[in-house]
Amino acid sequence: MTSQMHSEPGMVIVGAGHSGARAAHALRDNGWNGPITLLGNEGLSPYDRPPLSKAVLLGEQTTQECLLYRDSDYTERDIDLLPDAEVTEINRASRVVSLRDGTQLGYLRLLIATGAAPRALDVPGAQLDGVHYLRTAVDAMGIIGRLDAGRRLVIVGAGFIGMEIAATAVARGCKVSIIEAAPYALMRAVPRNVAQYLVERHQQMGVDVRFGVQVERIGGRESVDSVHLLDGTVIPCDSVIVGIGVIPRVELAEAAGIDVADGIAVDDTLCTNDPHIFACGDVCSFPSRLFKRRMRLECWKNAEDQARIVARNMLGCGETYSEVPWFWSDQYDLTIQIAGMPAFSIASVTRIINEHSRIFFAIDRDGVLVGASGVGRLPDIAKDIRVAQTLIGRRAAIDEAALGNPAIKLKSLLAEVAL
Ligand SMILES: Cc1cc2nc3c(=O)[nH]c(=O)nc-3n(C[C@H](O)[C@H](O)[C@H](O)COP(=O)(O)OP(=O)(O)OC[C@H]3O[C@@H](n4cnc5c(N)ncnc54)[C@H](O)[C@@H]3O)c2cc1C
Structure with missing residues (x-):
């Protein structure tokens, strides 16, 4: 194990994803001249996730083409990007983060931008080969070869990711079923009439959409060959993609005693209960002045907007985050x-x-x-x-x-x- 202490603590960002990368650059845009360290655990430079379920699975864009910045942009702006540097602990008393390899790094301000991880499907057979989730570029590469024309795909969950993958898979000639436990699609995001309008388009495109049904188990020996529903229906398939929501990655914050409320709880300046620690993006639960409640958003524009504001607030600007949420999706x-x-x-x-x-x-x-x-x-x-x-x-x-x-x-x- 190596251990080092940077002599000059600076801005440290945990999570080299969308909002982490944007915040790093925004810190420079706002005149911060000291050290910026961007710590990731995917082994990749930060990239845009929305194309993963769209152009990447369609084979129209490579994951390399999704990168948010060129590697030279980090070097030129003196942003220390460490894509293989998983943070395992935050020590608030000494203002130090520890990495998996034992390295320790002091911080002046810390930004937690750890995003969210797919919720796991907890049924027998869920570990079989051919059962996939889609959050990362690596996940997308694992799915892409499963979408050849004629393949049968079952998507568990009629949320945005599931429905986008369904549209992409149909375009590639797959036979697609969507299984949803709730009575209608996109329940957390839109009213029933909007969801119904989208579902009708999926049905017109030949997707078999089933509501109010639950997966009992996934069948197969080593590889998946079927999905068994609680009502006794068996759907034969070659692959399963699970899209049943995400869970904010709060473990580090929670272990460090930072307040958590369905995400890292921040105030309206995106600061946690520790004045040296901020959070933004999918992991962050913030008080919405507009809707008078605490909210957590899982969307691109929120990651963009919060990164811009949080960078300024890490530099002491004290600005309130009060954007109206905005989200987009493409299907067919x-x-x-x-x-x-x-x-x-x-x-x-x-x-x-x-x-x-x-x-x-x-x-x-x-x-x-x-x-x-x-x-x-x-x-x-x-x-x-x-x-x-x-x-x-x-x-x-x-x-x-x-x-x-x-x-x-x-x-x-x-x-x-x-x-
Ligand atoms: C397939 C897909 C399609 C999408 N399509 C749309 C769309 O059409 N429209 C839209 O508005 N939004 C879309 N989104 C959502 C959007 O991409 C996210 O809201 C956005 O990426 C959130 O950014 P973030 O920085 O909060 O999290 P992320 O981009 O997930 O970044 C978090 C990073 O932190 C890393 N990390 C976690 N823990 C640690 C640790 N301990 N140490 C170091 N690193 C760590 C993670 O591995 C990850 O790289 C889509 C998302 C996906 C997955």
Whole structure:
């Protein structure tokens, strides 16, 4: 075991993923001249994950092409990227992190950006060859060869990742089934009508989608050959992909006595209960001023936005994080863009833009617009979703008839809603 203590403690970031890499660069952008160390455990330079379930599995993009920065960008900006440096302990008293190889590293400020890990399917047979999860570039490389035309694929979980993989697998000529224990798809993300619209497209494309069913076991000797459901149904298959959600990677923080509440609990400046330690991205649970509750988001824009703010706050700016959530997904020829938190609604208004595209507005119990889900062609929905994001940020109660009427420009409603 080696052990070293850097003479000049600086900014240390645990997790060389999306938000960790962005925060490292944002620290330099904001004028920090001291040491920055970015510690990863994937053995790879930070990369963009969204293409993994889309262009990468389609064979249209390599994982190398997903890199967020060139290696020379880290060198030129004097960011010490250590992609094989798993952090095993945070010692808050001495402000030191320990790595798996015994190295110790002091910090002035520490950012925990450890992301989230796929929730494991806990049934007999789940360890068989041919059962996959998708979080990392290595995972994607393991799946890609399983999607040859004619292969039969069972996806467990009708969340965004599962549904994106289904669309990709269909495009590659696979026969796809989706198994979901809940009564409808995307339950944590969108209201039922939005989910139903997407599910119908999957069904039109030949996907066998089953709700309210649970996996009893996965069959096969060494390799998977079937999925057995609790209702007795057996679905023969060549591979299984599990997409039943993720769990924030809070172990390090928890062991160090940092507050955790479905993620590392931070205040609205993304600072933990230790003033020297911050968190951002999928692992971070933050108080939303807009929705008046603690939230944790698992999306690209949140990783981007929080990284930008947290870097400034590690330098003492004390800025509040108060972005309106925004998420996108691509399935078949459909783009889905979601602003706000549609899942917090009790009512919905649909604006049919044309035969290809529509926006589902989500209204809460006070009549306030809390979410907007655009589904269809990108040019049809992108502008309106941006306007909706502003309306949601202003906590606007908007006339439902106007929301549903495509003849009324959404932008014109902005004027009626004071700041
Ligand atoms: C397949 C896929 C498709 C997606 N598609 C979309 C999409 O279409 N739209 C969208 O909005 N979002 C999408 N997302 C979500 C988006 O990619 C994530 O929200 C984003 O990557 C979160 O960034 P993060 O920095 O919080 O976590 P991550 O990018 O996961 O980075 C965390 C890093 O920390 C490392 N780490 C963990 N523990 C340690 C440790 N102890 N020591 C060192 N390193 C550690 C992890 O290995 C990982 O590299 C997708 C995600 C996946 C997996």
